[in-house]
Amino acid sequence: DGSVNNYELEIYEYNSDGVLVKSRCNYSDDVDSYRVTYYGANGLKTYSLDYGPEDIPHKTYYYYNDKDQLTSEVWYNPFETPKNEYVVDLVVNYEYDDKGYMIKAVRHYYPYTNDHHNDSYKPSESVYITNYKYDSKGNIIDDGGYTYEIEYR
Numbered sequence: 377d378g379s380v381n382n383y384e385l386e387i388y389e390y391n392s393d394g395v396l397v398k399s400r401c402n403y404s405d406d407v408d409s410y411r412v413t414y415y416g417a418n419g420l421k422t423y424s425l426d427y428g429p430e431d432i433p434h435k436t437y438y439y440y441n442d443k444d445q446l447t448s449e450v451w452y453n454p455f456e457t458p459k460n461e462y463v464v465d466l467v468v469n470y471e472y473d474d475k476g477y478m479i480k481a482v483r484h485y486y487p488y489t490n491d492h493h494n495d496s497y498k499p500s501e502s503v504y505i506t507n508y509k510y511d512s513k514g515n516i517i518d519d520g521g522y523t524y525e526i527e528y529r
Contacts, residue, residue, distance in 0.1 A: 386402075395415075397415055398412065411426045412425045412433075420440055433454075434453050435451070435452040436450070436452070437450045449466070451468075453466075465485065466483065467483075477508070479508050481508075483505075485502040485503075487502075
């Protein structure tokens with residue numbers, strides 16, 4: 377019928393040496409929404425751009441330790457303030473044990489809310505912590521977490 381299913385279509389781009397340098401993933405839940413991810417020479421993600429219908433991307437940067445373990449992600453959102461300024465809206469930090477298993481993920485959400493008393497935007501913060509536990513074979517047996525809220529004054 378000429379229609380195209382946009383369900384999680386992924387396209388990969390490699391350099392002449394066969395190293396992954398870029399990928400694009402179309403989202404199935406939104407029309408014209410997709411993520412473009414760029415990779416470094418070591419094959420690790422360096423940053424991603426998430427596009428929606430407004431064509432101004434959300435930005436995500438990835439950071440690693442000397443063992444190439446992802447240590448943090450920083451997400452920038454251009455739609456939290458009235459002037460579409462890029463502000464940090466999520467920071468995720470990861471911790472690992474001596475075997476290399478991820479044992480903790482700490483997510484700091486920084487949504488901006490409108491202070492209707494003086495027509496300005498101010499950040500708030502939610503923190504969600506996930507602790508991971510593994511069995512002797514390295515299988516996750518627990519990934520419990522908790523959340524708390526912080527309001528800046």
